[in-house]
């Protein structure tokens with residue numbers, strides 16, 4: 001894996017910051033199954049705001065790429081599973097773990113109905 | 129009991145065709161994993177697949193940020209999955225080192241021992257899944273032979289690291305125990321024996337008529353499809369995709385030891401199985417080289433700082449690419465840990481591959497994908 | 507066919523691949539990570555082992571009369587050996603024997619012990635604080 005100089009506390013990947021409206025365009029721009037490997041979906045909650053994160057790997061230069069977009073609690077997040085086909089499983093997982101309202105999510109895909117709701121969420125707790 | 133099963137096998141009408149619904153899992157003889165598939169079949173041909181993995185979420189990502197400090201993290205993630213224990217502990221330790229900023233200082237001997245642990249882990253996992261594949265094909269005899277030989281590898285791990293399953297040999301900053309000279313000799317001797325049993329396995333999976341005719345042409349994944357669905361590990365390599373995190377990430381010495389990737393073009397169940405068998409040879413070679421190339425010596429460095437950077441690590445687990453992300457804040461616990469297990473990347477393609485396959489071919493097809501739902505649930 | 511027959515006849519006389527456990531004793535490997543043994547004489551109750559133990563299988567109880575007890579839960583221990591490596595006084599060793607099975611004689615309510623140890627530690631800190639205050643004022 002290529003080493004990038006640590007900037008802003010980031011060690012070995014590069015970041016593209018974007019907004020929720022533009023994230024689909026941005027990903028359509030960079031994603032090409034032959035050149036870019038899709039790694040996964042992640043979310044992050046710092047207590048005030050949430051962030052949706054998509055991880056990719058550029059195969060030629062061997063650089064891990066992070067596309068992220070901040071959003072507020074309760075905002076509807078667009079799904080990218082029509083652009084990146086395998087994204088749906090991890091989108092549903094993140095939706096369950098953080099209580100994110102992702103388009104086309106299936107409830108209780110990753111957590112049983114009896115388990116606590118949105119265990120990884122920090123601010124703005126859901127009920128129960 | 130009878131009425132219950134009648135209820136389960138209910139017939140539903142979709143578009144004037146009669147589909148029979150058959151549940152597969154979460155408890156099933158051919159599937160020792162907590163995943164539930166619901167197949168809508170027409171006669172014996174599977175037409176629609178739904179799946180549910182909501183059984184074993186253990187909240188390990190959360191525990192790593194609220195309960196355990198970063199030094200304990202490798203021991204905790206070793207329990208994500210019993211089969212790939214070393215495969216999890218290594219990237220966790222590496223990603224913590226990267227987040228602290230000491231990953232360049234890890235001694236070579238520590239890296240070599242990590243590689244040995246990972247390759248032994250890979251050997252036993254590949255033996256396990258190939259044996260299991262033979263069993264679900266109805267070939268119990270091969271299953272017993274392969275698992276008997278797997279016992280040799282388990283004993284090897286027991287001798288080297290002190291436990292059969294949980295090696296717990298990797299810690300942040302290096303490894304816990306060295307491999308002394310006399311054990312190295314025993315290890316090299318045993319590797320010859322293991323190589324023989326890999327040869328036996330290869331002979332069975334290439335020559336045996338029953339297995340070959342059962343697995344050949346079953347569940348073909350073309351190269352385009354593999355790329356499109358982003359599948360990882362031996363499953364991708366069986367379709368001719370050149371991807372292996374052992375050469376793509378640089379935590380180990382794989383590049384220096386001349387690692388060779390095993391790929392095949394067919395993309396069917398037999399190819400996935402044979403890629404695993406041939407990887408065993410490569411693993412054995414890597415262990416030998418790793419022992420040869422380094423001497424007994426310094427195995428760990430002192431860790432004094434806390435993780436403060438954001439870092440990622442990709443590691444090749446027996447089942448494919450394993451992705452770790454850590455965001456450190458300078459505190460004793462990281463702010464966020466993300467574990468993307470290999471099966472999570474291989475699940476999306478399953479409904480696509482299982483479509484239009486006869487129901488009795490589902491167990492070997494699924495087993496050739498080597499699912500590990502315990503990892504996926506975390 | 508002949509080969510197959512030969513193999514099956516020879517297999518009758520082969521040793522089984524498994525251990526005949528109750529009749530043959532099973533010896534763990536020399537470096538097997540087994541039970542933790544505590545040496546009371548060497549221990550200074552520095553609490554380092556309690557701090558580094560990943561699952562929290564070691565608890566140190568500080569009684570109200572300042573005597574201390576070292577407790578280990580074999581059922582919670584993951585036998586990682588972290589406590590042995592971290593003990594600065596070499597009071598802990600790891601044997602290659604399995605830890606004894608839990609029965610009535612050695613079974614304890616560990617969650618009760620954890621709660622008790624926490625409570626006693628709070629009391630102990632309080633005592634320490636009072637002592638240092640008394641020192642300052644005097």
Ligand code: SF4
Nearest residue numbers: 549550552553555593
């Ligand atoms: S680390 Fe050693 S000396 Fe300190 S309390 Fe534990 S056993 Fe005693």
Ligand code: SF4
Nearest residue numbers: 559583584586587589
């Ligand atoms: S061996 Fe590991 S789990 Fe067991 S008491 Fe020691 S530190 Fe704790």
